[in-house]
Amino acid sequence: MQIEEKLSLLNYKTDKGYEHITIKPDICAVCPDHFCTFACPASCYTLIEGKLNFKYEDCVECGTCFFACSHGSVAWSNPKGGHGVKYKYG
Amino acid sequence: MSEFDAIVVGAGPAGSSSAIKLASSGLNVLLVERSDPPGSKSVSGGILWGNELAQIIPDWEKTAPMERYVLSKGTGLLTEDSLISIDFRSKKFEKNKTGYSVLRAKFDQFLANKAKASGATLVTGVTVDKVAFKDKKVIGVEQDGDVITSDVVILAEGANPRVAIDSGLRKPIGDRDVAIGIKEVVKLPEATINERFNLRGSQGYAGEYVLGFLPDGVKAGGFLYTNKDTISIGVVVNSADLRANNSVYSYNIMEQFVTHPFIAPYIEGGKVDEYSAHLVCEGGIQSVPRLSGDGYMIAGDSASLSFSNGLVIQGMNYAISSGIAAAETAIAARSKNNYSADFLKSYDDRLSSSYVLEDMKTFKGIEGVTWSNLMHRAVPKMAENVFFNLFYETGQPKRHLYEILLESSAGTGMSKSQLIMEAYRAVRRM
Numbered sequence: 001m002q003i004e005e006k007l008s009l010l011n012y013k014t015d016k017g018y019e020h021i022t023i024k025p026d027i028c029a030v031c032p033d034h035f036c037t038f039a040c041p042a043s044c045y046t047l048i049e050g051k052l053n054f055k056y057e058d059c060v061e062c063g064t065c066f067f068a069c070s071h072g073s074v075a076w077s078n079p080k081g082g083h084g085v086k087y088k089y090g
Numbered sequence: 091m092s093e094f095d096a097i098v099v100g101a102g103p104a105g106s107s108s109a110i111k112l113a114s115s116g117l118n119v120l121l122v123e124r125s126d127p128p129g130s131k132s133v134s135g136g137i138l139w140g141n142e143l144a145q146i147i148p149d150w151e152k153t154a155p156m157e158r159y160v161l162s163k164g165t166g167l168l169t170e171d172s173l174i175s176i177d178f179r180s181k182k183f184e185k186n187k188t189g190y191s192v193l194r195a196k197f198d199q200f201l202a203n204k205a206k207a208s209g210a211t212l213v214t215g216v217t218v219d220k221v222a223f224k225d226k227k228v229i230g231v232e233q234d235g236d237v238i239t240s241d242v243v244i245l246a247e248g249a250n251p252r253v254a255i256d257s258g259l260r261k262p263i264g265d266r267d268v269a270i271g272i273k274e275v276v277k278l279p280e281a282t283i284n285e286r287f288n289l290r291g292s293q294g295y296a297g298e299y300v301l302g303f304l305p306d307g308v309k310a311g312g313f314l315y316t317n318k319d320t321i322s323i324g325v326v327v328n329s330a331d332l333r334a335n336n337s338v339y340s341y342n343i344m345e346q347f348v349t350h351p352f353i354a355p356y357i358e359g360g361k362v363d364e365y366s367a368h369l370v371c372e373g374g375i376q377s378v379p380r381l382s383g384d385g386y387m388i389a390g391d392s393a394s395l396s397f398s399n400g401l402v403i404q405g406m407n408y409a410i411s412s413g414i415a416a417a418e419t420a421i422a423a424r425s426k427n428n429y430s431a432d433f434l435k436s437y438d439d440r441l442s443s444s445y446v447l448e449d450m451k452t453f454k455g456i457e458g459v460t461w462s463n464l465m466h467r468a469v470p471k472m473a474e475n476v477f478f479n480l481f482y483e484t485g486q487p488k489r490h491l492y493e494i495l496l497e498s499s500a501g502t503g504m505s506k507s508q509l510i511m512e513a514y515r516a517v518r519r520m
Contacts, residue, residue, distance in 0.1 A: 003341045006274070006365035033144065033336050039095035039329070041272045041340045061131060062367040063250030064340075067263050067329070078252050080213030080234075082126035084383050089275040089364045090132045090194030 003043045007058050015083035020076070021054045021065065028052040033035035039068035060085045094120045094211075094240040096420050097231050099127035099218050099253055100126040102194075103138075104390025104409035104416075105246030106201035110146045111417035113208035115153040117424065120238065121205050122231065126215030128275045129198030132248070133273060133368035135313050135322060135403060137296050138197075139189040142410040147204060155200050156190040157317035158294025159183070165401055167470040168312070170303040173352040174473045177297075178472065184293075186504060191294050191315045191322065192406075193275070221245070221257045221377035221386060228257075228385030229427075242429050243386045246409070249369035259386065260393075265330040267373035267394060269310075272344040275322030275361035280319045286356055287316055298401060301325065301347060302470025308335045309466045311400070312328040312347045321357055323348055326370050326403070328461050370394040371405065374457045380442065382434040395441075397449050398520055400460040408446050415440040459519045464512040470504035475501060 021044075028034075034052060036045040039084045045065065061084055066076040078084075096112050098105045101123035104407040125131035137160060143150040166175030168368030175452050188483035206212040222230045222237040231253075245254050249268060287295040299312040309328040314321065320356040325344050332338060347353060369391075371377065377394035379386060389410035391396070397404045419437040423429050441447045458467060480491070499509055 001345065001362060003339075006341075006362065009365055014150075033333075035333050035336055038336060038339050039270065039332060041270060041344075043339075043341060060367045061250070062270070063252075063268075063369050064261065064329075064367070066250075067265065067268070068307055069334070076252065077219075077256075077476065078124055078217045080217045082124070084131065086125075086130045087133065087195050087364060088130075089135075089322075090129055090198070090366065 005088070007042060011086045011088070012046060012057065013083050014057050014084055015079055015081070018080060020079040020084070021056050022075045023052070023054050024073045025052070025069050030042070031071055031073070035070070036065050036068050036074070039064050092239040092241050094118050094238070095424060096120070096242050096244060097122065097238065097240040098244045098246060099231060100214065100246040100248060100392070101205065101214070102132055102200060102201040102246060102248055102409065102438055103197055103406045104389065104413035105244070106198065106205045106413070107143070107146055107410040108244050108246060108389060108417040109205035109210040110201070110208045111414050112420060113205060113210040114146070115417070117421065119156045119210040120240065121202065121212045122216050122218055123202065123212070123214045124217040125267055126213070127199055128202035128214055129195040132194035132198045133271070133366045134170070134192070134194055134406060135273070135315060135324065136192050136194060136406065137189040137315055138192050138406045140403050140404070140407040142407050142414070145414055151187065152232055153288070155196040156192060158191050158292050159187045160189040160296045161289065161293035162295040162296060165295030166297060166299040167473055168299050168301055168303060168350055168352070169236050169282035169470050169474045172474045172478070174470070174477060180395070188297065191296065191317050193317060193320070193322070218253050219256070220253060226384065226404070228383070239349040241385070241425060242420045242434070244420065245249050245386060245392050246389045246413055247392045249371055249391040251388070254388055254392055258386065259383070263369070265272065265333060265404070267371065267377040268369040269329055269372040270327040270332070271324060271368045271370040272327070272341060273322060273366050274344070274348065274362050275364040276321045276323060277363045278321060278357070283316050285318065289316065298403065300400070300470055301343070302466055304343065304346070305338060306335050307331050308338050309461055310343050313403070314353070314452065318365065321360065326372070327360065331332050331414060331461070331475065370403070372457055375454050382431065382437045384431045385429050387411045387419060387434055387437045389416045395446055395450070397453065397487060398460060399453060399456050400465060403465045411444060411446050412441060414442065415446070447512070453519065456519050459516045462512060462516065463504065464509070464516060468504050472498045
């Protein structure tokens with residue numbers, strides 16, 4: 001089963017007006033490892049033609065990317081107002 | 091004058107237990123939870139071990155939404171071709187229940203509602219940004235620029251403790267503190283689960299596995315827990331080794347585990363109904379931050395209070411226990427009207443004299459064993475060789491076990507003396 005299919009099983013209340021995680025593209029552009037792409041269990045970080053692409057919409061709020069990035073690119077906050085992932089089992 | 095006697099941040103096992111204890115002792119408590127409903131952002135393996143809940147909910151075994159009780163505890167080593175496992179199941183666990191499987195969305199909601207029924211003010215869908223300080227003392231919490239005041243704040247945010255980190259009350263989490271937990275919930279008929287695991291009624295199976303087949307230094311453990319009509323299955327991936335490797339996707343390790351030839355049949359035909367991920371506190375005592383200070387205490391995963399020795403992973407019982415200890419400390423502080431760092435230090439003492447910190451001190455350095463090359467490579471490989479040679483009939487004269495063992499150790503990439511040293515160290519720490 002592909003990760004995209006697994007993620008499609010999840011419910012989110014997406015906050016369209018607030019990205020709870022932001023990255024600094026300048027730092028990612030010269031990143032030597034892009035460990036975030038391997039660490040993030042929700043595949044929110046991908047390399048597209050060598051360029052780091054980040055989407056917060058699929059985030060499951062585990063916090064992995066915050067410590068995975070050792071270059072200071074990732075700023076991490078909790079989503080607000082009950083937004084974000086909504087598990088039915090947990 | 092504060093608006094509340096206590097504010098508890100996070101309605102998981104630590105926070106809700108704390109709030110139940112505080113509210114039922116007559117304190118005016120605010121329990122703030124960022125998910126709505128409570129539990130809808132919680133994830134754990136998850137087995138709740140022990141009987142901690144009895145302190146605050148005496149009839150919990152009858153009233154809480156538990157899935158199955160652990161009758162059978164499995165421990166297994168997986169290589170590419172083999173599974174070597176022990177399944178300890180005992181009638182003794184029928185009388186003396188040691189653990190129950192839980193699904194957190196339901197379980198946490200139950201606990202949060204108990205807190206509410208005990209008199210706590212439960213607010214959901216509200217994200218606390220930071221604690222509020224005045225003269226270096228914590229005087230409440232801050233949300234969207236508004237300050238809500240309390241005599242004491244108990245932080246119980248879970249394994250990704252943003253408020254504690256952003257308020258400077260604990261260091262940011264690092265590779266050594268946490269592993270990456272990934273899980274799937276697979277739906278299967280209750281009768282099918284009973285048949286596959288040789289169970290009846292509410293009996294359950296809880297298994298932990300070493301994934302000895304992963305490439306180039308990547309290390310992970312697997313878990314498989316039976317619920318009523320679902321199976322919780324997942325992996326716990328060591329962060330530092332994944333980083334050092336930097337070519338393996340965490341979510342592919344999950345896929346490798348669930349498609350292993352001797353794991354896949356357990357969930358065959360089931361419908362994957364949820365995918366989730368959560369950090370797992372694995373750092374042991376060295377990850378535990380300062381637990382209290384002027385006007386605050388930290389409980390549960392936020393304080394890295396958990397235990398794992400490779401055979402079991404425990405977190406929720408430590409969470410409940412520390413949440414209650416924090417509440418007891420707050421109750422004592424109120425009677426003396428003293429919320430100073432000096433007084434709240436008695437929280438640390440309570441934890442030290444209970445099994446929570448005692449276990450973590452006794453097993454100091456255990457994470458070095460659970461994540462060692464010995465456990466994740468040499469032992470699975472050797473075990474496979476030994477059992478294969480013991481049970482494979484060649485039609486040739488049979489050899490002594492010692493001979494086979496010696497030969498098997500050659501294939502592990504570790505020297506004989508290294509193996510003996512590491513094994514000695516492992517046994518001592520366990």
